[in-house]
Amino acid sequence: MIIAIDGPAASGKGTLARRLAEYFDFAYLDTGKLYRAVGLGVLRIGGDPEDEDQALDVAQNLDPAQLDDPDLKGDDAAQAASKVAAIQSVRAALLDFQKTLAAHPPGGKAGAILDGRDIGTVVCPEAEAKLFVTASVEERANRRHKELLDRGETSIYERVLADLKERDARDSSRAVAPLKPADDATVIDTSQMNADEAFDKAVEIIQPIYSASARD
């Protein structure tokens, strides 16, 4: 069984996906890390994330070990990710890895959860369960700002808000695999929900699908 979770930056989709993966004992892939690793890789060679040749070369030579790099969490990686992610050939180069993990979850798991922007629309249109997790941009900025401060990093709320707006605009308006809910996705707006409430809502939606698929 495949669970696809999409949504804008800092909406809480990763937090939710990790918790669901533990609950259902499924494999989990944060696909944003793939784009962050490519973006960061280009920055590290002093390149331009909007340069197709450079970004594609990094994408084609990506080593899964790079997905554990703590620098992937940073704003520079996020903005560069959003730029390389608008390049069709880069997306194509990363597609097989995602599809293979979804179809053959590692560790003998019975299912996989992938989170990103295009999981329900492009990577796994066949997913049995699709969620689109969102929240107002102000609430998402609050969450990311708090997260950065909790990590001991310097953060200015207005800067976080501006970065999220910029990334939302680029991710939603790009020609290829734009951020949008799949037609058959259930939208969960978590603006007024804490993480536990979002998790309960998601389980309520997914549990019947999981039980039916376990019976087949």
Ligand SMILES: Nc1ncnc2c1ncn2[C@@H]1O[C@H](COP(=O)(O)OP(=O)(O)OP(=O)(O)O)[C@@H](O)[C@H]1O
């Ligand atoms: N429902 C919620 N209410 C309040 N805070 C939340 C909620 N869900 C997640 N958070 C917090 O918001 C922050 C962003 O969550 P998370 O990293 O899961 O978002 P994301 O959508 O995966 O972000 P990104 O696209 O940048 O990977 C984290 O600090 C997380 O603990």
Ligand SMILES: Nc1ccn([C@@H]2O[C@H](COP(=O)(O)O)[C@@H](O)[C@H]2O)c(=O)n1
């Ligand atoms: N399936 C995906 C996942 C991510 N992206 C792009 O990567 C950026 C970083 O993603 P996070 O989930 O870590 O915030 C994001 O802004 C997207 O541009 C994508 O295009 N498709």
